Amino acid sequence: SEVCVIIGASHAAAQLSASLRTEGWEGEILVIGDEAYLPYHRPPLSKTFLSGEKTIEQIQIRPAAFYEKQNIQFKLNTRVEAIDREKKSLTLNTGETIQYSKLALCTGSRPRILPLEGSQLPGVHYLRAASDIEGIQSNIASGKKAVIVGGGYIGLETAAVLRTLGLEVTILEMMDRVLQRVTAPEISAFYHRIHTEEGVTIKTGTAIKAIEGNGKVESVILDDQSRLEADLVIIGAGIVPNVELAEKAGLEVDNGILVNELATTSDSDIVAAGDCTNFPNPLFNKRMRLESVPNAMEQSRSAAASICGKEKVYAAQPWFWSDQYDMKLQIAGLSEGYEQVVIRGDYEQGRSFVAWYLKAGKVLAADCVNRGKEFMTAKKLIQSGVTVDASKLADDAIDPKELLQ
Numbered sequence: 001s002e003v004c005v006i007i008g009a010s011h012a013a014a015q016l017s018a019s020l021r022t023e024g025w026e027g028e029i030l031v032i033g034d035e036a037y038l039p040y041h042r043p044p045l046s047k048t049f050l051s052g053e054k055t056i057e058q059i060q061i062r063p064a065a066f067y068e069k070q071n072i073q074f075k076l077n078t079r080v081e082a083i084d085r086e087k088k089s090l091t092l093n094t095g096e097t098i099q100y101s102k103l104a105l106c107t108g109s110r111p112r113i114l115p116l117e118g119s120q121l122p123g124v125h126y127l128r129a130a131s132d133i134e135g136i137q138s139n140i141a142s143g144k145k146a147v148i149v150g151g152g153y154i155g156l157e158t159a160a161v162l163r164t165l166g167l168e169v170t171i172l173e174m175m176d177r178v179l180q181r182v183t184a185p186e187i188s189a190f191y192h193r194i195h196t197e198e199g200v201t202i203k204t205g206t207a208i209k210a211i212e213g214n215g216k217v218e219s220v221i222l223d224d225q226s227r228l229e230a231d232l233v234i235i236g237a238g239i240v241p242n243v244e245l246a247e248k249a250g251l252e253v254d255n256g257i258l259v260n261e262l263a264t265t266s267d268s269d270i271v272a273a274g275d276c277t278n279f280p281n282p283l284f285n286k287r288m289r290l291e292s293v294p295n296a297m298e299q300s301r302s303a304a305a306s307i308c309g310k311e312k313v314y315a316a317q318p319w320f321w322s323d324q325y326d327m328k329l330q331i332a333g334l335s336e337g338y339e340q341v342v343i344r345g346d347y348e349q350g351r352s353f354v355a356w357y358l359k360a361g362k363v364l365a366a367d368c369v370n371r372g373k374e375f376m377t378a379k380k381l382i383q384s385g386v387t388v389d390a391s392k393l394a395d396d397a398i399d400p401k402e403l404l405q
């Protein structure tokens with residue numbers, strides 16, 4: 001019978017395998033993943049899983065019984081080493097060979113490794129998989145000194161959790177401000193203030209040069225030669241998409257595995273979805289690579305449809321979220337290319353506000369901190385592409401719903 005093999009066992013794979021059944025795939029489904037667990041939610045890794053509030057079972061995307069019922073098989077702790085597109089076969093690290101009729105690449109991404117002296121020392125951690133968190137957890141205790149390299153969302157979320165657990169936390173950010181790559185200066189200033197208020201030290205414009213220690217981490221050396229004591233170092237310096245498998249198999253790759261709007265690669269029997277892809281978004285008339293759960297899920301629905309011979313175009317507005325302390329940030333749209341930022345609420349003293357990103361009088365994106373209503377409104381404004389009155393966006397006395405009229 002026909003077999004659809006999915007490589008990678010995370011958000012994209014969980015959705016793709018389920019969608020294959022709803023789209024009518026009657027053949028076998030085999031998911032091969034190199035981690036030890038059934039697909040689990042990755043966002044809690046730097047939030048409630050790191051803090052110990054949730055266990056791995058509690059963050060599973062679907063229970064084992066779901067996959068059994070849908071007849072979705074898993075091979076965990078297993079890596080696919082090579083794809084032979086002519087023979088339609090895969091070589092596994094176990095030496096085994098597996099045949100496929102259709103193939104889905106859901107290989108995701110991995111942390112960017114910093115080539116730092118001392119980064120092999122025990123106590124240096126990256127943050128991508130549940131196993132990384134298990135390593136960090138064995139090394140955290142109140143009063144310990146943590147240095148976090150990278151002031152992106154993951155670094156900031158990790159700082160918030162460790163601080164709440166009573167550690168002394170320092171964030172090192174190479175750029176002039178945290179979140180520089182993804183937000184307006186106002187948002188960076190906001191998070192800088194909040195973390196400072198919570199007792200975290202942030203050093204911007206500061207790069208790490210080396211990690212030192214005798215048998216385990218003891219300190220980090222900064223680019224100005226100064227030294228910071230550290231019991232643990234967590235590196236959050238961005239990610240790189242896992243494209244090597246596809247590349248070796250001769251598939252087209254360019255900052256991600258190239259797919260069309262139906263999530264099909266340059267081989268019509270192979271789809272790809274999630275962090276590992278570079279796809280054309282018809283809403284923006286350009287290609288993009290996104291690193292988010294909603295992206296992995298939506299694109300997987302298109303990929304599953306394509307495998308079943310149907311056409312479901314992936315054209316979605318990106319959205320994202322980040323939880324830090326008592327603040328829920330929800331981001332609608334992509335702010336890239338904005339001309340103006342309009343603020344509603346008090347980002348200088350408060351903990352609830354919206355930053356609207358505008359271009360040519362239209363809303364491109366919005367960062368909403370503890371503002372669920374405005375987030376819903378922002379999604380609609382972005383989707384409809386109407387021209388807005390900036391003074392109304394800024395006016396907290398105006399109900400968000402009215403902004404849609």
Ligand code: FAD
Binds near residue numbers: 008011
């Ligand atoms: P991944 O989740 O990267 O999974 C790919 C899997 O494939 C991995 O298990 C990998 O080991 C495996 N694999 C790769 N190659 C092979 C191979 N050859 N053989 C077998 N297995 C292989 N997104 C949000 O939207 N909101 C958030 O708040 C948020 N927070 C995050 C916090 C953290 C700490 C992290 C790490 C990510 C966060 N993200 C968040 C991003 C989100 O988790 C990713 O976008 C999402 O996991 C992408 O899913 P994916 O299935 O494409 O890939």
